[in-house]
Amino acid sequence: MGEFELIRNYFAAAPCAQPGEGVALGIGDDCALLAVAAGEQLAISTDTLVAGVHFPDGCDPFLLGQRALGVSASDLAAMGAKPLAFTLALTLPDVSAHWLQAFARGLNEMAQGCAMRLIGGDTTRGPLSLTLSVFGSVPAGLALTRGGARPGDLLCVGGPLGDAAGALPLVLNQRSTEASTTQALLARYWSPQPQLALGQALRGKATSALDISDGLLADCGHIALASGVRLLVERDKVPMSDPLLAFFGPEAALDAALSGGDDYRLAFTLPPSLLAELLGEGWPVCVIGRAVEGQGVVLIDEQGQDVTPSTRGYQHFRETR
């Protein structure tokens, strides 16, 4: 089966592949065409996932499709962009109709949840890997970058951290636990929910933002560096879920929350005066620290003592085994 047929059979027929808002021309020509509304800019991000590095060989293709697009869409959330479309470059060792159907189903489910349309891509033969590019729109000048945090800003995250890292022993079948905990943690790993609405709500309010993929402390380091501030993270304010605490215990749970990565929650800085309004509107804003003069990221305890761990994060899937 040729590459064109592959794409057509399994992806182009999906309802989300039809032209729609922002998509002037979808799959099937030399290029897709996006129409960007006047006053809007186009946000673009590209991620590659390699079998055995970013996900286990032989993992469920439905979950892989869902996770791959969720992870990519999270970059749009981090910019405050509204999702429009995505491309998929899929490299496969062989053609399995069952695998492709399940993968496309997972991809489409996440695409519908994010209101994104598949507009093109490539299918090639080779070792299993996928590269997704995602496209969203954001009003010119309102994109959330990493570079605007100012001393005095609050440091916030969009919800409990560490669940995806906590799920790894389950993903790898290294440990087991009760069904409800297993289900809660695996859902956070396989179906990350990009915080798209929160990102858009933070436009014009957050002074910096990113999505946590490499671990809270490592990613806060990106904000600190780009903004030229020091970020203080209060250890006792880092939010963690009950399933993670039950499965890992408080100490390992905190490690997972600080350094585990794969959270795909937003981290952002906010002038204190804007906090009440966001909380009043029901947005999940957890204050975990603040920006001060200086550089770097420091974890502090209740007394303000530096308790920063020596390792701070980000390991590819393979490196965690």
Added chain:
Amino acid sequence: MGEFELIRNYFAAAPCAQPGEGVALGIGDDCALLAVAAGEQLAISTDTLVAGVHFPDGCDPFLLGQRALGVSASDLAAMGAKPLAFTLALTLPDVSAHWLQAFARGLNEMAQGCAMRLIGGDTTRGPLSLTLSVFGSVPAGLALTRGGARPGDLLCVGGPLGDAAGALPLVLNQRSTEASTTQALLARYWSPQPQLALGQALRGKATSALDISDGLLADCGHIALASGVRLLVERDKVPMSDPLLAFFGPEAALDAALSGGDDYRLAFTLPPSLLAELLGEGWPVCVIGRAVEGQGVVLIDEQGQDVTPSTRGYQHFRETR
């Protein structure tokens, strides 16, 4: 060395990675930002190249970088789009400074020739492959698609065909020939020159267009299908270069021109009334046939007899060995 350092060291420092026309934010945040001018649409194409499938293992990284971007930019030419930017997702088995420097140099040389800026991407560990996404702008409604050819239109190509296919025995060290022929053919393989200016000149004139990657007859089939016409290709009008004819002889040269692929020249249809103007302006327009009522692609001889070969094209690199 982490993925961020990799990208920063070898790509982000390149002059073409700085924000410029159309690029509001380049490498280093969660997303890049493109500003699309009012009245313009964004053309997007994604291609993956896998070692051992699309290019020989161990090939010169400078040439690979040059070729990869040239091939991708050709899709922008085919839509009549003006190049703006590209992303690179690079998967590498290991980190070689020499390899990365040479690859980045080839990529940057082509990027400068096409006036495109690298705006982001991903670097991961795994079997060597690259996925490029290219972005260009085209006035709304003026993009060249495959679907507008009408009976009576002329079928044209942008220059001699078959050189890249003719170069394959040289790429694979299966045959040798005199230096000038070798150089001419290898240049067409390793440094495809996307016909960007021609594509933009054809806006509002060509009724359909694409770039020839799968072989003339196979790609004309895409136009015929999308437009609902039959395309007649006159065998004796297919343009071929002197080096190809010298190396292959007339019969094998014609095979390469009809079915060899990797040409990255434009094929397009044109109302006859517009031909003289384009030729007068010096554009490389070679008339090779015409569109008629019906479907499919037919190769005809001087008497109008059907001499269509039974195989018509497109083989991945691996399949040609």
